[in-house]
Amino acid sequence: MHIVIRRGLVVPIAAIAMFGATNSIAFAESMDTNPVEEGVLQPGPPPEEEEGFEPAPPEEEDLPPASGKPPTSGPNAEYCGPTKNVYKPNKNLGKYHAGLGITQANYNxxxxxxxxxxxxxxxxxxxxxxxxxxxxxxxxxxxxxEAKYGVDLAVKVTAKVGNEVQVDTPSKKTTYAKFGVWRMKNSGIAYTIYSNCTVSPKKTGTTLTPWHVGWHLWES
Structure with a gap:
């Protein structure tokens, strides 16, 4: 499969042909292009966003101190600072796609x-x-x-109108394309360290962190 991502490409009108596009901008043409990793076909459509997820606050909020007296001994007794929420990732669950807009499709x-x-x-x-x-x-x-897996992530990623992708569609097949943002999914341990040095019960939680803009492609 030969796949590319291009921006700002001008194509002569004579080289363009439409092939049964549905909710899409889809063209057929012949040109020399370089393959890119992001264009790999996926086995099916992106999974729907799981229920129970909510946006994380952008920055740490001021949290009230815990009631009670701090420990009088122990390695952390004299180093406790303001109450803070902690998340320690321990398992990479792979790449997940957050789609924007409708699914585009092209039948050849x-x-x-x-x-x-x-x-x-x-x-x-x-x-x-x-x-x-x-x-x-x-x-x-x-x-x-980022520290756990050595990747570059972002608090927010903006996906813009006009991003383009090309893919070969075999005879009698339909190619589907969903534009959006790829995210890294992780599970980890979540807890709170209070200002009196006590720690809340540790729970397993899940996060979805923006990685980069891209397309989810599949065919049937």
């Missing part, structure tokens, strides 16, 4: 392979989302996940 009814060309018509912003067990801020989560 010819006897030859055709080039489908999709262009984003809806943009938007995707931020960090968390399960209810995670109370840490988006900035804390991003810093922890």
């Amino acid at each position: 009814g010819t006897s030859r392979t055709a080039r489908s060309w999709f262009k984003s018509e809806v943009g938007g912003e995707v931020g960090v989302t968390v399960s209810s067990e995670v109370k840490a801020s988006a900035s804390v989560i991003v810093a922890e996940v």
Whole structure:
């Protein structure tokens, strides 16, 4: 499969042919292009957003101190600072796609392979989302996940209108394309350290952290 992402490409009118596009901007053409990793076909459509996830606060909020006296001994007794929420990722659950706008589709009814060309018509912003067990801020989560896995993530990623992708569509096949933001999904341990040095019960929580703009492609 030969797949590319292009921006700002001008194509002569004579080189463009439509192949049964549905909710899409899809063209067939012939040109020399370089393959890119982001264009890999997926086994099916992106999964729907799981219920129970909510946006993480962008920054750590001021939290009230815990009641009661701090410990009088122990390694942490004299180092306790303001109350803070903690998240420690421990399992990478892979890449997940947050789609924006409708799914685009292109059916190739010819006897030859055709080039489908999709262009984003809806943009938007995707931020960090968390399960209810995670109370840490988006900035804390991003810093922890980046340090754990050595990746570059963001608190928010903006996907813009006009992003394009091309993919070969085999004869009698339909190529589907969903534009949006790829995110890294992780599970980890979430808890709160209070100002009196006590620690809340530790729970397993899940986070979805923006990675980069891209397309989810599949065919049937």
